[in-house]
Amino acid sequence: MSWLAFTIPTITYTGKVKEISLGPPERAVKVGNAGCYPFHLFEGEMGNPPRIAMEVYDVTPEDWPPAAREPFADVLSDPVAWAKKCVDVYGAEMVCLQLVSTDPNGLNRPAGEAAATARRVADALTVPLLVWGSGDVEKDAEVLRQVCEACEGKHLVVGPVQDKNYKKIGAPAIGYRHTVIASTPIDVNLAKQLNILLGNLGVPDELLVMDPTVGGLGYGLEYTYSVMERMRMAALTQQDDRLQFPLVCNLAKEVWKVKEVRLDDPKLGDPGKRGILMEAITAVLLALAGADVLIMRHPEAVRLVRGYLAEMMGVAA
């Protein structure tokens, strides 16, 4: 019996994800540049591996389960110290400042205060900083505009920029040279349309990344997963130029808010490990679907996913 040695049937890619530099040019972190499906290294180049940004909150989180609070217990009320701990102790490659205090349905703190916090964190950091608003269309327009202004020269990555506030945030982002995160609700066509609108507004391609909107594990992850696979397919095999942008997934806040990270039930094992795995598994599935930036919380989940990514990229020790 004889046959030729088996070779994997490969796919011909006709497009590529753009490579975007995040942060100040002298210490930029490059994301994107994929020329094949995620980790399909036998038939293409993945460009940059998915990067992890560790998140920091602008106000002490009151409702986090103990496992999520514990690693940051000494810095929860100080976003600058928290950000530094992420970098110095946990080796964060990037930091994401979550401006939850500005939420009009919550503390509704003024935009100026948030902008000042962003500036202080940016000043203290040597790694790229993402700044994430509350998601409220009107408030974010004001908050992120002021953040852009206060952080001139810091080359932030700001979002979520939505179809209802893209002009108000896009314009100052262009003016002060920050990258924008175009955010749409789990929909390929809306994502493409917002990218076109931002382009028409004058946002250059090198200042644009996308947020597909993340559903956590058990809470809509499958929708995000498939929409990301479809976006990647369009970018790589259908030459859809307006979808060839890196994908940023703000996942930790979705994972850690669900009841399953809090339940105390022997059948569900150790609550801390459960939360860490729910975060890490969500991150892994999003990376498999095409994530370029994973915004994560727990240092142990970060460590696990970092090791996982290195192994998938073939650079593991």
Next chain:
Amino acid sequence: MPLTGIEIFKLLPRTNCGQCGVPTCLAFAMNLAAGKAELSSCPHVSEEAKAKLEEASAPPIRPVTIGAGEGQVKIGGETVLFRHEKRFENPTAIAMLVRDDMSDDEIAARLEKFRTLRYERVGLMLKPDMVALEAASGDPERFARVAARVHADTGGAAMVLMSEQPPLLARALEAVPGSRPLLYGVTTENLEAMLELAKAHQASLGVKGNSIDEAIAASQKLLDLGCKNVVLDGGARSLKAAFEEQVAIRRAALLQKFRPLGFPTIVFPCRMTDDPMKEALIAATFIAKYGGIVVLSDLEGHSLFPLLVARLNIFTDPQRPMATSEGIYPIGNPDDKSPVLVTSNFSLTYFIVSGEIENSRVPAWLLVQDTEGLSVLTAWAAGKFVADTIAALVKKSGIADRVSHRKIVIPGHLAAESGALEDELKGWQVLVGPREGAHIPAYLKNWQAA
């Protein structure tokens, strides 16, 4: 490869007898090609044509059933590379490893976990599916005894019997008659003897290659000998290589209709790391990327539960929204003074709303209306979640007997319905709640019954 209507037509009797329910054989052939008819509707089709048609219409990855009775597990039958292209058919089976050289206590503890670690979610039971029993002791009697124990203590869960030695497997198969396990692994050396065992015991065969080429060689031989219940292992034991192997097998089967790889796979995260946390991430990878069976070194609630939920997500049919059943859901021991909220039965909506009510720590009654799995806004736009339907639900649900007040909170997106709903529900005060689930806790904290 699917046949066209014309190709199918050529295999039919071409008598236009009409007994299949459509007037002509051509029309019937077209229906078959479109998947709208079953070949069994034609009483006159020849055996030869039947075999050809069945072969041609078999999914590119054969479905394989392992086990018997309630513990039966079906894997394979997959037709797409990406779930959005259609759907993934049969969820990755999750297996727990047991070795026959473990102590009886250890084995008992594992089987206890297998039985008890199960979780109800959206009316579904999430649980591990199989026990992979490895013959590590080398003693046929011990192996057979543990096999019988596993079978008995799990209520007949589907098994993988792991040994390359046919005599060992033969002894175990006698101990668990009728259990139809997967025999793993078949190599080019033991192939004939394994096939004989499989035939005698209606078992499936797990090919164990040290490379994908070896797996192909064994699988091709099994195909030549008429064996179709095959599960594949190409031997990769690192995360990266195993990922590549799974993609290779799925693509060869789907894109090239390469029959020797047109079978479900078995993957061993338990052999790829010693760190149970890392093992969970590896297992998640092969739930998403094409594993038929994933064998775990052990079961722990904190890793099993997230994996089962990941599997539920990945194998949800993207074309059919998941729904929860209509009715009254008490959250946090509500009483007659507790608020009543109404929402749609789209699973995600239900999860988010019930989760946020829990987060608020305000006990409440959640009234879920059957909106055919549509979310609040979509159901409202489609006229399926409006004053009429909500009023009907309130009346038939009997919620009025559970509470002493007469206030009902509707989703913020349904504000326009509040007037009409008050007209329909005499005596009730309709309150417009928040538009977003995240704002429910703040809303409920200010809620007053009186």
